[in-house]
Amino acid sequence: MIIRGRVRGADGALIGAAALTLIDVSGRQVGRAVSEVDGTYHLDVPAPGSHVLIVTAQAHQPLANTVLVGEDVSEVDVVLTGTSGLAGVVRISGGRPISGAAVTLADTRGEVVGSRITGPDGGYVFEELLAGAYTLAVSAASFRPVALAVRVPETGRVSQDVELAGGGRIRGVVRAGVHGEPVAQARITLVDAEGAVLAATTTGADGDYVFEDVPEGDYTVIASGYPPAASALRVGAGNHNRHDVELNY
The missing domain is CATH 2.60.40.10 (Immunoglobulins)
Structure with a gap:
């Protein structure tokens, strides 16, 4: 008994080096594989029945699917949603970059998902974010703090520069x-x-x-x-x- 298929991104791109783990109804691991460069994978399954296939890949959201394994070959293609990024530069209004500014990102529940300190160029970067709405808060000594609503797309990196007023x-x-x-x-x-x-x-x-x-x-x-x-x-x-x-x- 075999499960095989391809791992793709939401844009259709094939994903290699994705980790695939198969567990049975009791949560015990019964198979594991890594997708090839062309996104293909195959898993040997010891017994038919209902299983859960867990798939993870860098810069993508993890996925868990229930699959029904038959007596022969089961074809299961997997589509992973990519994670995104947020980057920008913190500046004085109309002027130079601000180094040492604290940049905090919070989700819609108010949970902080990450914080950064701007470098000499005033830049900050958040990687591997899930798509959705966030609040970006920026503060620096001797400047008024600023909070902005930002929306991170499904894929790619969105740019959000911030200006602080003295x-x-x-x-x-x-x-x-x-x-x-x-x-x-x-x-x-x-x-x-x-x-x-x-x-x-x-x-x-x-x-x-x-x-x-x-x-x-x-x-x-x-x-x-x-x-x-x-x-x-x-x-x-x-x-x-x-x-x-x-x-x-």
Whole structure:
């Protein structure tokens, strides 16, 4: 008793080196084979009856089929669905690639199927994905995180570049007096170019303050608590800006 046939892809291409395992109704392995270059295979079966044929191949989804083995030769062709890939580049909006960005891929149930860190070229790659809908989340220090819906096809690699908006950081120390002593509990306000207050904070015990995730643009930093002091600065996307403030008595 023999099972024979060919292993093909969904596009009709013949698949060699596919692993075929035959198990009986109790789950015991009764046969195993590997397909030839032309996709052909044959399995010797010790007894007729109902069996399960399991087929796996690189870059394809595994398949399990119930087959009924007769007294002679059973012809069973197998069609495997290919897996796909997702790749892209993470960049600053309209600018350079971002290395060290965390790229996470989750399925429709919210389960994480993989995560990558972008290289010097800002690139990432996910291989051997099943077709379907996914959520691609990208984050990097000093940039706003982004989440995108992507759909992976049955075969091939889909491209999805991602742009992150800065997200700069402003950090500094407020000092006063002849010796430049740090000023604690000073109120620091960040005002944008249109005069709108973007954020406010209070200095710590060492006079330090920080504003995170500041969009690119021109700003005024106002320190109060003593006679107020105002100073201007420009924040670039993803930049860390040092901006100390001097207060006069």
